[in-house]
Amino acid sequence: MLVAAAVCPCPPLLVREVAAGAAAELDAARAACTDALGVLAAARPDRLVVVGPGDVPGPERYPEGSRGSFRGFGVDLDVRLGRAGAGGRARAGDARVERRLPYALAVAAWLLERTGWADAPVEGVGVGEGLTPGDCARAGRELAAGAERVALLVMGDASACRTLKAPGYLDERAASFDAEVGRALGAADLPALLALDTGLARELKVSGRAPWQVLAGAAEGAGLGGSLLFEDAPYGVGYAVATWS
Numbered sequence: 001m002l003v004a005a006a007v008c009p010c011p012p013l014l015v016r017e018v019a020a021g022a023a024a025e026l027d028a029a030r031a032a033c034t035d036a037l038g039v040l041a042a043a044r045p046d047r048l049v050v051v052g053p054g055d056v057p058g059p060e061r062y063p064e065g066s067r068g069s070f071r072g073f074g075v076d077l078d079v080r081l082g083r084a085g086a087g088g089r090a091r092a093g094d095a096r097v098e099r100r101l102p103y104a105l106a107v108a109a110w111l112l113e114r115t116g117w118a119d120a121p122v123e124g125v126g127v128g129e130g131l132t133p134g135d136c137a138r139a140g141r142e143l144a145a146g147a148e149r150v151a152l153l154v155m156g157d158a159s160a161c162r163t164l165k166a167p168g169y170l171d172e173r174a175a176s177f178d179a180e181v182g183r184a185l186g187a188a189d190l191p192a193l194l195a196l197d198t199g200l201a202r203e204l205k206v207s208g209r210a211p212w213q214v215l216a217g218a219a220e221g222a223g224l225g226g227s228l229l230f231e232d233a234p235y236g237v238g239y240a241v242a243t244w245s
Helices: 016-042 103-114 133-144 174-187 190-194 198-203 209-218
Strands: 002-008 047-053 061-064 067-068 079-081 124-126 150-155 226-232 239-244
Touching: 002 016, 002 209, 016 103, 016 174, 016 226, 047 061, 047 103, 047 209, 067 124, 079 103, 103 124, 103 150, 124 133, 124 209, 133 150, 133 190, 133 209, 133 239, 150 209, 174 209, 174 226, 174 239, 190 209
Parallel strands: 002 150, 047 124, 047 150
Antiparallel strands: 002 239, 061 124, 067 079, 226 239
């Protein structure tokens, strides 16, 4: 059963080493992510599942110990999702562990390492934008049923079309889409998240649509309340941090 969730953005620039001289610009977002992870720890979960945009349609699982890298962003930095071999699950040489984390899950691994997460075993799940809302909700329900006390760390960005210099250029629909996402995440509004328009999300280059809908499925019947900790679009991309508990 889902006992808590944290929603965080997933830009590689959230990693201080990648942001370098511009790191201070996302300090508020990092601080909010740290607070959100604190809510997960306080829930005392049996298992933490990190859900984020994947490289394949998915859902594709990444066991504890899976590695990610930011070398593609010009930084000599590797991360690991939890502890390799913890509890006898993933061991060195295991082909699954050698499969690299998608960038969003690598950002999550960095956040967990940064805060010293040791409160529960960790696994990752990548979900592609091709999954329907129904597929996402089913995947979420399955994750929530995986342990008596499950917590989710859900990674994803809102639109990338908030300004002329944004990755997707300016789209006048982006601000209202992001506002509804922020409202729904802050209110733990499951129907609103499941109703997000998949086509519009794709056009606005939203990476979080499928992960948020997995969260909505996982939270069915859990009775969790939401709180929006951070919302901004510093690079023309919508970033939100929220907690459900």
